[in-house]
Amino acid sequence: MLKSDLTGAATAERLALPRSLIPARRGGVWGDRLYQGMVRAAVLAFVIIVVGIAALLVYAARPALATFGWRFLATADWDPVAEHFGVLPFAYGTLVSSLLAMLLAVPLGIGAAIFLAELAPFWIRSAIAFLVELLAAIPSVVYGLWGIFVLAPLLRRWVEPPLGRWLGFLPLFQGPPYGVGMLAAGVILAIMVVPFIVAVSREVLLAVPNHQREAALALGATRWETTRLAVLRYARSGLLGAVLLGLGRALGETMAVTMVIGNRPEIALSLFAPGYTMASVIANEFTEATSDLYLAALIEVGLLLFVVTVVVNGLARLLVWSVGGAVKEVRE
Amino acid sequence: MSRAAARRATNAAMNVLAALAAVVVILPLVLIFGFLVFQGSTALNVDFFLHLPKPVGEPGGGMANAIAGSLILIGLAALFGLPLGILGGVYLAESRDRRLPWICRFLADVLNGVPSIVIGIFAYTLIVLPLRHFSALAGGVALGVIMLPIILRTTEELVRMVPASLREAALALGLPQWKVILRIVLPTARAGIITGVMVAVARIAGETAPLLFTAFGNRFWHHGLDQPIAALPLQIFAYAISPYDDWHRQAWAGALVLISLVLVMSLLARLATKGLYNRRGNYG
Amino acid sequence: MRKLTVVAAVIAALALVAGSQVPAPAPAAAELLINGAGATFPYPIYSKWFDEYAKVEPSLRFNYQSIGSGGGIRQITERTVDFGASDGPMTDEQLARAPGELVHIPTVMGAVVATYNLPGNPKLRFTPDILADIFLGRIEKWNAPRIQAANPGVTLPNDPIIVVHRSDGSGTTYIFVDYLAKVSREWEQKVGRGTSVKWPVGLGGKGNEGVAGQIKNTPGALGYVELAYAIKNHLSVALVRNQAGRFVEPTIESTTAAGVARSMPADFRVSLTNAPGANAYPIASFTWLLVYKEQADEAKGKAVVTFLHWATTEGQKYAADLLYAPLPLEVVRQVEAKIGQITFQGKPLLVAR
Numbered sequence: 030m031l032k033s034d035l036t037g038a039a040t041a042e043r044l045a046l047p048r049s050l051i052p053a054r055r056g057g058v059w060g061d062r063l064y065q066g067m068v069r070a071a072v073l074a075f076v077i078i079v080v081g082i083a084a085l086l087v088y089a090a091r092p093a094l095a096t097f098g099w100r101f102l103a104t105a106d107w108d109p110v111a112e113h114f115g116v117l118p119f120a121y122g123t124l125v126s127s128l129l130a131m132l133l134a135v136p137l138g139i140g141a142a143i144f145l146a147e148l149a150p151f152w153i154r155s156a157i158a159f160l161v162e163l164l165a166a167i168p169s170v171v172y173g174l175w176g177i178f179v180l181a182p183l184l185r186r187w188v189e190p191p192l193g194r195w196l197g198f199l200p201l202f203q204g205p206p207y208g209v210g211m212l213a214a215g216v217i218l219a220i221m222v223v224p225f226i227v228a229v230s231r232e233v234l235l236a237v238p239n240h241q242r243e244a245a246l247a248l249g250a251t252r253w254e255t256t257r258l259a260v261l262r263y264a265r266s267g268l269l270g271a272v273l274l275g276l277g278r279a280l281g282e283t284m285a286v287t288m289v290i291g292n293r294p295e296i297a298l299s300l301f302a303p304g305y306t307m308a309s310v311i312a313n314e315f316t317e318a319t320s321d322l323y324l325a326a327l328i329e330v331g332l333l334l335f336v337v338t339v340v341v342n343g344l345a346r347l348l349v350w351s352v353g354g355a356v357k358e359v360r361e
Numbered sequence: 362m363s364r365a366a367a368r369r370a371t372n373a374a375m376n377v378l379a380a381l382a383a384v385v386v387i388l389p390l391v392l393i394f395g396f397l398v399f400q401g402s403t404a405l406n407v408d409f410f411l412h413l414p415k416p417v418g419e420p421g422g423g424m425a426n427a428i429a430g431s432l433i434l435i436g437l438a439a440l441f442g443l444p445l446g447i448l449g450g451v452y453l454a455e456s457r458d459r460r461l462p463w464i465c466r467f468l469a470d471v472l473n474g475v476p477s478i479v480i481g482i483f484a485y486t487l488i489v490l491p492l493r494h495f496s497a498l499a500g501g502v503a504l505g506v507i508m509l510p511i512i513l514r515t516t517e518e519l520v521r522m523v524p525a526s527l528r529e530a531a532l533a534l535g536l537p538q539w540k541v542i543l544r545i546v547l548p549t550a551r552a553g554i555i556t557g558v559m560v561a562v563a564r565i566a567g568e569t570a571p572l573l574f575t576a577f578g579n580r581f582w583h584h585g586l587d588q589p590i591a592a593l594p595l596q597i598f599a600y601a602i603s604p605y606d607d608w609h610r611q612a613w614a615g616a617l618v619l620i621s622l623v624l625v626m627s628l629l630a631r632l633a634t635k636g637l638y639n640r641r642g643n644y645g
Numbered sequence: 646m647r648k649l650t651v652v653a654a655v656i657a658a659l660a661l662v663a664g665s666q667v668p669a670p671a672p673a674a675a676e677l678l679i680n681g682a683g684a685t686f687p688y689p690i691y692s693k694w695f696d697e698y699a700k701v702e703p704s705l706r707f708n709y710q711s712i713g714s715g716g717g718i719r720q721i722t723e724r725t726v727d728f729g730a731s732d733g734p735m736t737d738e739q740l741a742r743a744p745g746e747l748v749h750i751p752t753v754m755g756a757v758v759a760t761y762n763l764p765g766n767p768k769l770r771f772t773p774d775i776l777a778d779i780f781l782g783r784i785e786k787w788n789a790p791r792i793q794a795a796n797p798g799v800t801l802p803n804d805p806i807i808v809v810h811r812s813d814g815s816g817t818t819y820i821f822v823d824y825l826a827k828v829s830r831e832w833e834q835k836v837g838r839g840t841s842v843k844w845p846v847g848l849g850g851k852g853n854e855g856v857a858g859q860i861k862n863t864p865g866a867l868g869y870v871e872l873a874y875a876i877k878n879h880l881s882v883a884l885v886r887n888q889a890g891r892f893v894e895p896t897i898e899s900t901t902a903a904g905v906a907r908s909m910p911a912d913f914r915v916s917l918t919n920a921p922g923a924n925a926y927p928i929a930s931f932t933w934l935l936v937y938k939e940q941a942d943e944a945k946g947k948a949v950v951t952f953l954h955w956a957t958t959e960g961q962k963y964a965a966d967l968l969y970a971p972l973p974l975e976v977v978r979q980v981e982a983k984i985g986q987i988t989f990q991g992k993p994l995l996v997a998r
Contacts (some may be wrong), residue, residue: 078472084487140381159627162623167620170598188539218909224560229556251368281474281475307476313813314416316712316713331475342471589710
């Protein structure tokens with residue numbers, strides 16, 4: 030079996046030329062300095078923006094942080110009238126709906142990207158690629174309304190009853206089929222996230238140099254084996270980037286999810302049960318939040334969503350790194 | 362089964378699965394598009410593109426100002442997000458610094474997960490409150506911030522995919538680093554970066570929540586970038602949540618127009634960048 | 646690459662130029678733009694009014710966006726808009742936070758109805774305690790004895806009641822729970838009043854449209870929406886027993902009747918639920934426009950005040966077609982007096998006509 034390190038990444042690193050060997054041409058040094066300055070400035074500006082948002086959130090959430098402390102993380106109660114707030118059911122909802130969405134979207138998305146990049150005849154390729162990008166442009170409110178009027182009834186009548194009958198021994202599929210609920214939210218998130226994964230993955234796969242494929246084919250690999258060994262492995266970092274982009278969208282999506290998830294701040298094991306996500310509760314109650322503590326509690330939920338995103342991203346990277354080796358150095 | 366036959370069978374099965382995946386991915390689009398066309402096509406007429414919104418029950422209302430407003434907001438967002446995003450992405454792919462790229466990459470993924478309404482609140486606090494009024498500018502900034510991580514990460518990944526052999530050849534010929542990036546690397550990665558930009562544009566074109574507190578919406582033509590401005594998602598949202606069928610139809614028509622706008626922009630972007638370098642890092 | 650940069654630069658320049666120029670034919674000086682924000686419920690009638698009023702005063706442009714009652718209150722407090730709109734009256738703390746004295750002007754009335762999805766679309770009657778207990782989770786099935794007793798002759802299915810409420814904070818919710826708190830001690834203590842509450846049971850739908858859509862698509866569902874949404878979605882509407890003991894159908898007339906049957910406080914911050922009149926529908930409310938008593942800008946102040954006068958008199962005739970209930974005449978008289986108290990630098994802005 031061929032070793033995976035076809036690319037000779039290590040060789041490339043070793044051959045990297047030190048700067049001093051590049052002859053200084055006219056416009057060389059100053060151009061380089063300007064370039065370095067500009068890119069550094071861009072990155073710093075970016076970091077400042079993100080840190081600024083986090084700082085703003087922390088500042089605005091102060092009253093809630095002070096009042097509730099750690100209890101906020103463990104309480105499952107959300108009572109705006111009595112001013113008891115706890116984030117647990119929302120965190121559960123966000124994590125479960127996003128997980129479900131990714132479970133559906135990643136295999137489908139990468140599979141479709143492989144089809145579009147490697148297997149499809151040329152005329153199908155661009156057409157479907159465009160169609161997929163169109164999916165990304167549909168406003169989330171349209172997804173939400175389509176969800177209420179088409180998806181939820183569909184699930185309630187054709188999908189949830191059979192699932193309940195055949196797989197009802199699992200707590201995942203118990204309870205009355207409302208149509209709306211965690212399953213609907215996961216499905217609609219998957220639909221919204223798939224275009225990102227497909228579009229970016231396809232570009233990444235197309236960018237894999239041909240000689241990788243040619244080398245594998247020359248050794249007698251089938252198309253699938255070529256894809257698996259030469260292309261996917263080379264493109265691993267890019268594919269992870271695509272998946273993380275999709276994941277980010279899933280974690281932060283509000284409009285469409287809140288229309289189909291049932292908006293019940295309770296933790297339930299069943300996918301048929303209604304749930305609630307962190308992004309949804311912010312969107313639902315922010316404009317109407319009457320007291321300062323209420324507002325601060327909502328902003329604290331936003332802050333915690335920030336934290337959840339950090340943790341989930343970290344875990345995802347860790348997972349890929351431990352399974353496949355360092356994700357970064359894939360050049361040749 | 363012989364080894365070779367097993368491998369051929371796996372190959373065939375995987376091809377089928379991949380094709381199936383593509384079909385399943387397209388299916389919701391067909392359904393949603395069908396839903397929109399079925400519900401909204403009756404409201405698409407010349408009035409829709411030329412007139413301002415009218416109260417319910419009166420014929421001849423349109424979304425002309427919202428269409429223009431959305432285009433302007435996307436332009437503003439791109440002005441803010443494109444340079445930062447592409448430069449930042451290049452940095453992330455090319456830099457040999459130890460910590461900054463890693464932090465930046467992480468923060469980009471995190472920012473991508475922040476709900477758009479929170480970014481709207483950020484822009485509101487930063488721009489609307491000090492100026493004491495809503496403006497197109499604030500809306501553009503909010504949308505630009507949402508675009509940033511998508512463009513940043515896509516650019517990084519695509520630039521990273523450019524083979525080092527190309528870079529080394531250019532460097533060996535004596536080109537300074539910045540010229541290598543500008544003339545060799547970026548053009549090679551161009552198609553993919555454009556896709557990333559178009560995906561980002563598609564994303565912000567449909568965003569409603571961040572515009573609620575920034576661009577605010579306007580029933581009339583705006584008179585400057587420091588005034589409230591109409592936008593398609595806002596108008597669609599306002600009509601979709603009303604009880605009137607007439608407004609519902611206009612909302613679906615508006616969604617169709619929005620999607621078509623993104624499609625046209627995407628086509629234009631592709632046409633304008635047809636170049637020498639094909640995707641696979643090869644020439645010709 | 647060069648071609649692309651040039652193209653991009655040209656497009657960007659064009660966009661900026663287009664964005665800052667005035668596409669409309671009229672010069673900016675002749676038009677005054679007045680911004681308002683707030684409740685979603687009155688958005689249709691306000692758009693109608695602004696459009697009709699533009700025929701009376703063509704130089705004025707009123708731009709109203711529905712971001713929610715709470716949003717309206719917040720924006721008028723921070724003075725980023727010229728007027729606010731709310732389905733629920735501001736609390737004392739909210740009023741205290743505003744930099745000036747805010748005036749509540751009632752504009753129209755609306756009714757919150759109990760709507761449901763049952764086979765055969767029977768016309769149901771609910772007593773206040775039945776409604777409260779359904780939303781408390783104490784009554785779980787459609788054919789519960791108490792519901793059957795209030796509806797003799799109707800065959801009710803042996804199915805669970807799927808309760809649907811609002812997930813987003815809203816004035817509609819406020820009106821409904823205010824009513825439940827008045828008629829049920831348990832509701833008042835356990836859940837209370839607010840634009841968002843902790844619902845004991847039920848699914849949350851986003852917006853009136855979300856709730857109506859949910860009910861329409863779920864057999865056995867019961868929820869509350871503004872009257873217009875129930876009618877437009879062809880949903881069954883229940884009769885509710887009012888304080889006088891009669892089962893009243895929610896109509897435009899019975900809603901207006903609820904505004905009469907009450908002594909009006911001077912600042913119009915009143916709850917009209919469970920009104921005492923014989924024909925009054927018990928779950929009704931005003932919706933208010935919020936303006937500062939002392940206006941900061943004379944031209945805008947004058948524009949707002951003359952519009953308010955027009956809306957509460959001439960404008961009322963447009964209400965019924967859009968399924969809003971006009972203000973009762975007694976209230977209109979008091980409202981006119983109030984509008985006369987809005988001043989600029991101490992002088993009333995409304996010139997007597």
